[in-house]
Amino acid sequence: MAGPTSSLTSQSQPMAAGGSGAGSGMAGIVAAEAVQVSPTVRLAPLSLCSSSADIVVGQKVFAIGNPFGLDHTLTVGVVSGTGREIQSISGRPIQDVIQTDAAINPGNSGGPLLDSGGCLIGINTAIYSPTGANNGVGFAIPVDIVKSSVGQIIQYGKVTRPMLGISFAPDMSSEALGIKAGILVLSAREGGPAWKAGLKGSTRDEYGRLVLGDIITAVNGVKIKSSSDLYRVLDKAQVRSEGVGGSLLKEMSNSVK
Incomplete structure (x- = not known):
């Protein structure tokens, strides 16, 4: 959609x-x-789990969807793990994902993952499979992210994300350069939030040697060791809030090498 x-x-x-x-x-x-809908039709909304923190490994879950075009299919399993990280289509990591062994196949994406009380704890989204068929490792977006995303979609028509206006080196590249922790800034878009805060990107000197840019080591008091840490902080920040436009970038300015 x-x-x-x-x-x-x-x-x-x-x-x-x-x-x-x-x-x-x-x-x-x-x-x-x-x-x-017609006034004679009664639609009952699903109850939402109060918090993703309530989800525990081993609890029984039910996945509903339309695998291979088979409408209203329900499969049963358990929560196999929490706090997983998967990549979205855009390449941005999705964190705190639920892992389940409930059968999830093509057509299940977007369907609800329910607990034994019928409360929604996640949205089925992906499987880990070399063949594309279910092998007992499925993933669901947790209810906390669902709540936040739906609220933003209703308000803005899309999910809004804080933007710093930087490009940064992949974690493996930073490690190869001897950077043990932090985010190496490659460039800061002119006029963007990071540029206004004084962050500098990497450059090359007159001999073509790499001159490293700033390294972000903390944001709002939270230590940043990898790109996943940075995404986690940004995902929890509110767009247009002081936490993103003000104190976050001030903290970044004070926490670079």
Whole structure:
């Protein structure tokens, strides 16, 4: 689902309703849709788990979806792990992901992952499989991210992310340069937040030798050892808040080498 669109919503009972998309985010994994139905139709929303912190390894879960076009398929499993990290289609890491052995196959993406009480704890999103078929390692976006994403989609029409206006070296490249912890700034976009805060990118001298730029070691008091740490801090910050535009960058300016 990319941008506002229209759709036809159906369910097992004889009914159909027109829908208009409010927007989408998380690389198309999470979307919000306004649905108009007949007054005689009763739609009950799913209850949401209060917090991703309540999810524990070993608890029973149920995945619902349409694998291979088979509507209303339910599979059962357990939470195999929490705090996992996967890559989105855009390449940005998605953190604190739920791992489950409940069968997730093509067509399950976007379906709910429920606990034994019927509360939504995540949105099914991916599997780890060389063949593309389920092998017992599936992943779901946790409810905390779902809540935040849906709220932003309804308000802005998309998921908004804080932007620092920098490019930085991959972690492996930084390690090869002898940087044990921190983010090596390659460039800071002129006029961007990081540039205004005084961060400098890497350059080359007159002999072509690499001159390292600033290295971000902490943001808002949180130590930054890798790119995952930086993304985690940014994902928790609010767009247009002082935490991103002000104190965050001031802290960065005071925490560079």
